[in-house]
Amino acid sequence: MQRRIIHLDMDAFYAAIEQRDFPELRGKPVIVGGNSQRGVVATASYEARPYGVRSAMPMMQALKLCPQAIVVPPRRDHYLAVSRQIFAILRSFTPLIEPVSLDEAFLDVTASKQLFGTARDIAQRIKARIHSETQLTASAGIAANKFVAKIASDMRKPDGLVEIPAQEILAFIHPLPVTKIWGVGRVTAQTLHGMGVQTIGDLARFSRDALVSRFGVHGDQLYRLSHGIDERAVDPNLEVKSLGEEETFEHDLTQDRDVHPVLLHQAQTVAQRLRGRHLVGWTITVKIKLAERLGEGRFRLYTRSHTLPSPTNDAQAIYRAALVLYDAVPRRQLGVRLAGVYASGLEPEGKNAQLDLFVSAPQQTDKRRQLGHVLDQLASRYGEGIVRLGATRSMRPARSQDPGSVRKEDMHDPVARDKKER
Amino acid sequence: MECAVEKEELLRCLYLVQGVVEKRSSLPILSHVLIEGREETVSLGATDLEIGIRQQCKAVVKKSGAVTTDARKLYEIVRELPPERLILRSSGEGWVEVSSGRSRFRMASFDPKEFPAITPTVGTDDKKVAVSVALPGKILGEMIEKTLFASSPDESRQNLSGVYLEAQPTGKLRMVSSDGHRLAIIEREAGIAEVDAWPHAILPRKGLIEARKLLEKDEDSETDLALHGATAVLKKGTTELSMRLIEGDFPDYHQVIPKEKKNFVSFPREEFLSAVRRLLVLTTERARGVKLQIEKQKMTVSVNTPDLGEGTEELEVENNGGDLTIGFNGRYLTEVLNVLDEGLKINLFLKDEVSPGLLQAEEDPDFSYIIMPMRIF
Numbered sequence: 021m022q023r024r025i026i027h028l029d030m031d032a033f034y035a036a037i038e039q040r041d042f043p044e045l046r047g048k049p050v051i052v053g054g055n056s057q058r059g060v061v062a063t064a065s066y067e068a069r070p071y072g073v074r075s076a077m078p079m080m081q082a083l084k085l086c087p088q089a090i091v092v093p094p095r096r097d098h099y100l101a102v103s104r105q106i107f108a109i110l111r112s113f114t115p116l117i118e119p120v121s122l123d124e125a126f127l128d129v130t131a132s133k134q135l136f137g138t139a140r141d142i143a144q145r146i147k148a149r150i151h152s153e154t155q156l157t158a159s160a161g162i163a164a165n166k167f168v169a170k171i172a173s174d175m176r177k178p179d180g181l182v183e184i185p186a187q188e189i190l191a192f193i194h195p196l197p198v199t200k201i202w203g204v205g206r207v208t209a210q211t212l213h214g215m216g217v218q219t220i221g222d223l224a225r226f227s228r229d230a231l232v233s234r235f236g237v238h239g240d241q242l243y244r245l246s247h248g249i250d251e252r253a254v255d256p257n258l259e260v261k262s263l264g265e266e267e268t269f270e271h272d273l274t275q276d277r278d279v280h281p282v283l284l285h286q287a288q289t290v291a292q293r294l295r296g297r298h299l300v301g302w303t304i305t306v307k308i309k310l311a312e313r314l315g316e317g318r319f320r321l322y323t324r325s326h327t328l329p330s331p332t333n334d335a336q337a338i339y340r341a342a343l344v345l346y347d348a349v350p351r352r353q354l355g356v357r358l359a360g361v362y363a364s365g366l367e368p369e370g371k372n373a374q375l376d377l378f379v380s381a382p383q384q385t386d387k388r389r390q391l392g393h394v395l396d397q398l399a400s401r402y403g404e405g406i407v408r409l410g411a412t413r414s415m416r417p418a419r420s421q422d423p424g425s426v427r428k429e430d431m432h433d434p435v436a437r438d439k440k441e442r
Numbered sequence: 443m444e445c446a447v448e449k450e451e452l453l454r455c456l457y458l459v460q461g462v463v464e465k466r467s468s469l470p471i472l473s474h475v476l477i478e479g480r481e482e483t484v485s486l487g488a489t490d491l492e493i494g495i496r497q498q499c500k501a502v503v504k505k506s507g508a509v510t511t512d513a514r515k516l517y518e519i520v521r522e523l524p525p526e527r528l529i530l531r532s533s534g535e536g537w538v539e540v541s542s543g544r545s546r547f548r549m550a551s552f553d554p555k556e557f558p559a560i561t562p563t564v565g566t567d568d569k570k571v572a573v574s575v576a577l578p579g580k581i582l583g584e585m586i587e588k589t590l591f592a593s594s595p596d597e598s599r600q601n602l603s604g605v606y607l608e609a610q611p612t613g614k615l616r617m618v619s620s621d622g623h624r625l626a627i628i629e630r631e632a633g634i635a636e637v638d639a640w641p642h643a644i645l646p647r648k649g650l651i652e653a654r655k656l657l658e659k660d661e662d663s664e665t666d667l668a669l670h671g672a673t674a675v676l677k678k679g680t681t682e683l684s685m686r687l688i689e690g691d692f693p694d695y696h697q698v699i700p701k702e703k704k705n706f707v708s709f710p711r712e713e714f715l716s717a718v719r720r721l722l723v724l725t726t727e728r729a730r731g732v733k734l735q736i737e738k739q740k741m742t743v744s745v746n747t748p749d750l751g752e753g754t755e756e757l758e759v760e761n762n763g764g765d766l767t768i769g770f771n772g773r774y775l776t777e778v779l780n781v782l783d784e785g786l787k788i789n790l791f792l793k794d795e796v797s798p799g800l801l802q803a804e805e806d807p808d809f810s811y812i813i814m815p816m817r818i819f
Contacts, residue, residue, distance in 0.1 A: 302728060329596055329621060331728075340598035367728070374623050374771055375796065375814040378693045 022186060024139035025254060026127040027161040027169035028146065030106070031178035033123035034099055035065035038092045040155050048090055053079050055091040056270045062094050066178060099123075100296065102154060109149050113142055118254045126166050128254035140183050147181065167250035168193065171200055189248035194221030201245050203238060211235075220246050263301070265289045266360025272311040273356045276347075283346060286361035287339035294333035294363060301363030302331045304338055306345040311355035319357055322349045330374045331367060338363060443507030444531040445479045447499060449523055449542070455499040456517040458681060459488040461652045462495045463513040475513035476557045477530060477538075479503040484530075487560040488513055493649040494560035498680035505531075508554035509538040516540070519547055562673050562686040573639050574668035575615060575632045579678055582665050583657030585617045588628045588781045588809060590650050594621035601690035604647055607669075609640035614808075618695055624774050624813040625695055643669055644692055649685030656681055698812055700800045705763025706791040707736055708804070714743075714788065715779040717755035721745045722772045724753045731818035732772035736792075737765045745772070768795045769818035778811045 030036070034052040039045045049068035053061040059079035071086035083089060103122040110117050113136055116128035129142050136142045143160040150158050161172025162183040171193065172182040184192050193200075198217055199209050211234075217223050223231075224246040231239035244250065265286040273279050283306070294301060305325040312320040324345040332338060342361045346352075456475070464472040476487040484501040488494065509532045519540060520528070528542035532551065540547040586605070594602035599622060606618040615632035618625065634640065653676055657665065665678040669687075676683045721732055725745050735742040741759045746752040778801060779788070786803040793799075801811040 326598070328598075329594070330623065337598075341596075344598045365728070373817040375816065376622055377620060377625060377698045377798065377812065377814050378622060 023130045025169045027173040029173045030123035031157045034063035051089045051091050052094050116254050126254045165250035196220050262364035263293050264362030268358045283342045284339050288335040291335035298369045299366045300331035300333045300369050302365030303327045304341040305362040306342050307360035308349045309358035311357045443479045444505040445484050445501045445503045447501040449525050455497045462488045464490045471552050474510040476510050478508040489560050493685040496682045509551045511538045511549045561684040572670045576666050577632050579657045579663045579665040585628050586654045589617045589619040589626045591777050592626040593619040604644040604688045606692040607643045609634045609637045627810045629808040644688035703791050706789050708760040708789050711786045718772050721753045724751045730771045730773045731816050735767045769816040
């Protein structure tokens with residue numbers, strides 16, 4: 021039976037939320053991202069895109085292209101709360117949802133026809149509900165597989181809805197540049213260009229054997245995708261493999277006492293995101309980029325991992341592990357340019373939960389978890405940083421405004437902004 | 443320095459220092475063994491700055507002095523030499539020569555004056571709080587064996603990454619260890635007189651692993667355990683092992699010891715151990731949950747691992763309580779039973795499925811093992 025897959029992608033998600041919340045930003049080029057020497061564009065509004073501003077572009081470059089753009093520091097927790105609203109809507113149509121990121125997901129609605137109608141009906145209803153409940157727009161692509169659905173959702177942004185019937189798949193994908201294929205990055209694209217391949221159609225003229233002998237296992241995938249074949253299932257459990265938080269500092273940090281509070285803050289954020297998804301992680305990873313140039317704009321990077329005896333979503337446990345890993349990074353006195361904390365080996369919270377001894381009563385384990393969840397609710401309501409551990413307070417002067425790290429207190433006009441939000 | 447020593451004697455001594463020598467050290471000299479010849483004896487020394495070992499070796503010293511050389515390489519060479527007397531001799535600046543029969547090796551030596559102190563630094567006021575206890579090596583070895591496994595290998599929980607030592611008012615010596623999920627307590631007669639003078643100390647895992655090695659296969663030798671401020675020193679015969687105590691406070695463990703000992707099940711050690719061992723085959727590293735279902739005089743032990751399979755074992759037990767279903771990490775059960783003696787009758791005291799369980803051998807109430815349940819339902 022033919023599958024019906026919807027790929028749903030919010031339009032300029034972060035920027036759209038800012039424009040929704042602050043009417044004075046509407047109709048203007050808005051860039052969400054860190055406004056510093058090393059800041060990066062997280063999202064650009066549609067008004068900024070004609071200037072060539074793109075996600076992941078250095079902020080300095082973006083502002084050269086579009087000097088009149090209004091730069092807004094990201095409010096990650098706020099976006100997360102909106103994202104939860106959107107996923108709640110999606111879940112009312114099917115449990116077969118594979119989140120790709122905060123603002124993007126695949127839905128398998130093959131079995132939802134009896135209840136909600138055709139895939140096109142469902143996509144329309146989802147878009148309408150998202151709009152009425154969040155005043156935001158989404159674009160949807162519908163096809164028999166994930167690969168084509170994803171390309172389709174990108175065709176008529178913003179607020180688009182594109183359905184590709186099975187018999188039109190090849191006609192649809194073959195004129196597209198080969199870089200539209202997942203896994204075709206700069207390097208593969210260069211090789212393909214060398215073989216005279218510009219479009220997906222060019223690629224489809226090669227035999228499977230020719231592609232496998234040239235690209236190995238990846239060649240088989242290229243062959244299939246170029247023929248519009250993609251059998252990957254929409255996997256609700258594929259949610260996330262790891263969760264992390266990293267930050268590039270405006271000035272390199274040469275003192276451990278400046279880095280430690282950053283790690284604590286990141287551990288808290290990671291713990292909070294884990295709890296938000298009802299997950300626990302087995303492995304904690306610390307990523308440290310030193311201010312040691314290796315040429316070609318690269319820097320010395322250390323990643324250190326540690327697998328815990330039992331999985332956790334507790335900020336203290338994550339921080340303790342992160343600290344041990346960080347202390348093992350050599351030559352930190354050169355200056356730390358970037359620090360990050362990650363959790364991986366994720367599994368659902370409560371599955372095989374080993375209870376802890378050193379809490380006054382067993383139910384305290386639950387109380388601590390409840391405390392975590394209460395803190396999360398406070399944070400999503402009043403902004404991250406409303407309640408935090410004593411030791412993190414002193415960190416503020418050492419921090420920069422980079423994507424993913426900026427809290428409400430760091431905003432230009434916190435008071436005015438707070439009022440509007442409530 | 444020049445001395446003559448029997449191969450087997452040198453090999454035995456070198457074996458004992460190997461564990462202390464750092465394998466991957468940033469300080470090259472820490473991979474070396476310090477060999478000092480003075481009068482009638484040769485002393486081997488090694489340290490990783492946290493623990494240190496000094497081993498006296500029977501030898502004939504022809505010329506006093508000291509050399510250092512790569513401990514692992516020397517051990518490997520000596521191991522391969524024929525069982526004959528061999529000669530160690532400093533050979534000019536920065537070299538040491540090892541010869542035996544027709545074999546001859548020249549190995550690099552550091553300046554022995556550069557060798558760090560074998561015993562971790564002892565502070566100035568350390569002498570004041572020096573306490574010590576003498577007890578049979580067999581007993582000390584048993585105490586370490588029965589606690590070390592429950593300590594935390596996780597460096598991020600420093601105060602749990604060792605074994606806590608405490609003198610009891612009864613004069614007994616108590617050792618406690620925990621990884622935050624289970625806790626082992628053992629007490630043995632030690633005849634400690636000045637109980638109040640005993641400080642609270644946490645002995646590091648690495649040091650205790652070496653101590654266990656030193657005490658294994660011990661017949662009846664006397665050992666001496668002393669605490670000087672931040673250092674513990676264990677002396678047995680010709681060996682002196684010192685270790686830096688772990689800083690920090692051991693958690694208040696008294697509060698987790700179940701006070702209520704009403705309901706319990708009893709079973710023979712081997713029967714339960716082999717059942718759990720078999721069941722653990724069908725579990726994974728990340729999910730060692732074992733379910734214990736106690737009904738009347740029967741205990742059903744089971745595992746269920748998605749994508750792998752399930753297993754069930756039925757045991758006859760003496761049940762001195764009601765019915766209960768509880769989950770535990772199976773590894774935590776086998777590890778404790780492995781260190782207990784064969785033929786024991788095990789009592790497992792349980793309150794409910796979320797409270798800590800207490801495991802004891804009926805024959806030895808001075809050993810307790812407290813284990814937190816796992817939610818596996």
